[in-house]
Every structure is written in C-alpha cells, then in structure tokens.
Amino acid sequence: MGLFDKLFGAIKKGSSIEPPKNGNYTLTDNLMDEEIFWNIIKTTKDNSNGDFEEQQEELAKELRKLTPDEIILFGNRFRYFRGQANTWELWGAIYIIHGGCGDDSFNDFREWVIGQDLDADTINEIGWEGLGYVYSTVFKELTGQEMEYTYRENHETTGQEWEEENDDLNNMFPKLYDKYKDYYN
Numbered sequence: 636m637g638l639f640d641k642l643f644g645a646i647k648k649g650s651s652i653e654p655p656k657n658g659n660y661t662l663t664d665n666l667m668d669e670e671i672f673w674n675i676i677k678t679t680k681d682n683s684n685g686d687f688e689e690q691q692e693e694l695a696k697e698l699r700k701l702t703p704d705e706i707i708l709f710g711n712r713f714r715y716f717r718g719q720a721n722t723w724e725l726w727g728a729i730y731i732i733h734g735g736c737g738d739d740s741f742n743d744f745r746e747w748v749i750g751q752d753l754d755a756d757t758i759n760e761i762g763w764e765g766l767g768y769v770y771s772t773v774f775k776e777l778t779g780q781e782m783e784y785t786y787r788e789n790h791e792t793t794g795q796e797w798e799e800e801n802d803d804l805n806n807m808f809p810k811l812y813d814k815y816k817d818y819y820n
Contacts, residue, residue: 659778660703664786666715667708675709676750690750691765698773706777710770711786713749717767718789720745723796727804731811743767 666672675697683690698706729736729744736744746767774782797803805812 660707662783662785663704663707664711665708666786667705667712669712672709672712672716680750687747687750688765691769694750694766694769695773698770699777703774703778706770706774707782710774710782710784713746713767713770714784714786714788716749717742717745720748721789721792722794723792724794724807726792727797727807728811730799731804731808731815734815 675694679690679693679697682693698709701709725745725748726736726741729741733740743765746765750766771782774780795807797807
C-alpha cells in the first residue's frame with residue numbers, strides 16, 4: 636500500500652472514482668445529449684412566438700424541471716456551441732448587420748444564434764442579450780450556489796478572417812451585405 640492509498644484509501648480493482656460533489660450536484664465537463672439540448676431550445680423558441688425576452692423566460696421554466704446536474708450538462712453543451720460559433724464568418728455576419736461589432740456583442744450574438752438556430756443569411760431582427768445567463772441563474776435558484784464552469788469552451792475565433800476595409804464581407808455574404816449596405820455608404 637502506497638502513501639496515497641494510506642492517506643486517501645485504496646481504490647478497489649474494478650471500481651471507478653466518482654467526480655467531486657459540491658453541494659447537491661456533481662461538477663463535470665460532460666455535455667448534455669445534443670438532441671435533448673436542441674429539443675429544449677426548440678420548445679422555448681416555439682413557446683415564445685419569436686419574442687427573445689419571452690424565450691429566456693421559457694428557457695428558465697424548462698430548466699427548472701431539470702436537476703442541478705442536468706443544468707450543468709445543459710450549460711456545458713451551451714458553452715460548447717457558443718465556442719463552436721466563435722467563427723470569423725459569424726462575426727462577419729453581425730458586423731454587416733450592425734455596421735460593426737465588438738467582443739461582448741459578438742458573444743451575446745452567438746448566444747442568440749444558438750437560441751434561434753439560424754444561418755447567417757436568414758437573420759432579420761436581432762435582440763440577443765441574456766440567453767447565456769439563464770442556465771446559471773436557474774442553477775443558483777435551485778442550489779443557492781454559483782454555477783462553477785469546469786467545461787472549457789473554445790475562445791479562439793476560427794475560420795476565414797476578413798478585413799473591413801475591402802470587399803471580404805461583401806464576397807462572404809452578398810445577400811446580407813446588400814440588405815445592410817447603407818451602413819457602409
């Protein structure tokens with residue numbers, strides 16, 4: 636028996652180590668099943684009739700039906716998709732629509748896109764801030780504790796970089812650029 640085993644107890648052969656418990660939940664970097672995640676998003680979108688603020692309320696209602704462990708899985712999946720949406724192409728789309736877009740606005744926009752499940756050329760009205768806070772708010776309601784984030788999302792912007800001073804954005808999104816070209820004239 637080694638020193639570690641003497642201090643912390645030996646692990647029996649064939650057993651597994653449980654992830655650490657913190658309060659009434661388990662810290663994990665596992666992701667919620669993708670189909671379950673998108674069903675929750677679809678339900679909240681359908682129930683809100685396109686009103687993004689109402690969708691946040693609907694999401695809170697749906698998340699209150701889950702356990703704290705399931706909310707962590709949802710939050711991890713959300714952060715996964717937000718990281719996947721961290722692309723120059725998506726940043727270019729919102730840059731066209733707003734005539735510019737900083738880091739914080741791009742983060743909020745990515746969260747809004749997850750809630751809408753849209754492609755960049757179909758974007759019309761945008762009201763985006765808040766969706767990324769819902770799961771941690773509900774988690775705190777249920778547990779009385781701040782949600783800890785063990786899942787690490789992608790923070791590196793990937794894809795084809797563009798320059799605002801040339802025709803990159805027009806070439807990438809001709810329909811979107813044509814629709815919002817007045818911002819550039």
